[in-house]
Ligand SMILES: Nc1nc2c(ncn2[C@@H]2O[C@H](COP(=O)(O)OP(=O)(O)O)[C@@H](O)[C@H]2O)c(=O)[nH]1
C-alpha cells in the first residue's frame with residue numbers, strides 16, 4: 001500500500017499553481033477568480049497565505065475526487081493594503097486598489113470622525129480618496145452636510161490643488177451628468193467603497209451593476225450555507241472586459257488607526273499640518289506648544305473642528321497598547 005502510493009506520487013504530474021484574483025472574503029475562506037472568469041472557494045494554506053480581496057494569488061485545485069475547492073499557496077506582493085487596527089486586531093479592507101470612494105449621505109447624519117479616520121488611513125496607504133455626499137434630493141439636510149464638508153472641500157495640497165475630491169450625488173435618481181461623472185471616475189480602476197450603513201452603498205452597486213446580486217448570490221449562498229460566516233468583502237466587475245471594479249466592504253464604523261503613530265497625523269491631515277513648517281519646535285505636536293504655527297491658524301486657516309479631531313486622535317493613538 002505504502003509502496004503503491006509512493007509510486008503514484010512520483011508518477012503524478014507536478015501540480016500546477018494557477019493564477020487568480022481574490023474577489024470575495026468570508027472569514028478565512030476566499031473566492032478566487034481565474035483569468036477566464038471562473039470562481040471557486042479557496043482556503044489559505046497556513047497563516048502566511050491569508051489573502052484579502054484584491055490579492056493576486058497562486059492556488060491549487062483540490063485533487064481529483066476531493067471536491068472542487070482549492071487552496072491558496074502564495075499571495076503575490078501587494079501594491080497597497082488598506083486596513084484598520086484597533087487595540088486587539090488588524091482587519092483588512094482590500095489590497096491593490098486604485099482609489100477609495102467614501103460614501104456618506106445627507107441622512108443619516110455622517111460622523112466626521114469616521115470620515116477623517118477613513119481619509120487618514122487611505123492617505124497612509126498611498127491610495128487616492130474621493131468623498132461623495134449622497135442624497136442631494138434631501139435639500140435641507142444635504143445643504144447642512146455639504147457645509148460640514150467645507151474644510152474638506154477647501155483643503156489644498158502643497159501645490160495648491162484641492163486635496164480631496166468632494167462631490168454630491170443622488171443615487172436613486174442620478175442625473176445624466178452625474179452618471180457620466182461616476183463612469184468617468186471609476187473607469188479602468190478598482191475602487192473600494194466605504195461608508196456607514198444607510199449611505200447608499202448597495203444602491204450604488206445595483207445602479208452600476210444591475211446583475212450584481214444574481215452574479216454573486218450563488219457563490220455567497222454556497223459559502224453561507226452550513227458555515228459560520230463573518231464579515232464579507234466582495235469585488236464586483238462593472239464591465240465584461242473586467243477592467244473596472246467596485247469593492248464593497250464593511251467595517252467603516254469601527255475605524256481603528258492604531259497602526260499610525262500620533263506624530264504622523266499632521267502629515268495625513270494636510271489642512272492641519274500645512275503650517276507645521278512654521279512651528280518653533282521641530283517636534284511640535286501642535287497641541288499646546290508656544291510658537292506653534294498650527295495653533296495660530298486654528299479658527300482661521302484651519303477649521304476648529306478639524307483641529308479638535310486631530311487632538312482627539314492624537315490622544316487616542318498616544319495611549320499605550322497592552323496587547324503588544
Ligand atoms: N432620498 C434618497 N435616498 C437614497 C438615495 N440613495 C439611496 N437612498 C436610500 O437610502 C437607503 C439606504 O441605502 P442602501 O443602498 O441600502 O445603503 P447601504 O447601507 O450603504 O448599502 C435606501 O432606502 C435607499 O433607497 C438618494 O440619493 N436619495
Ligand SMILES: [Mg+2]
Pocket residue numbers: 201202203
Ligand atoms: Mg448595503
Ligand SMILES: [Zn+2]
Pocket residue numbers: 276279280284285286287289291292293294295
Ligand atoms: Zn506646532
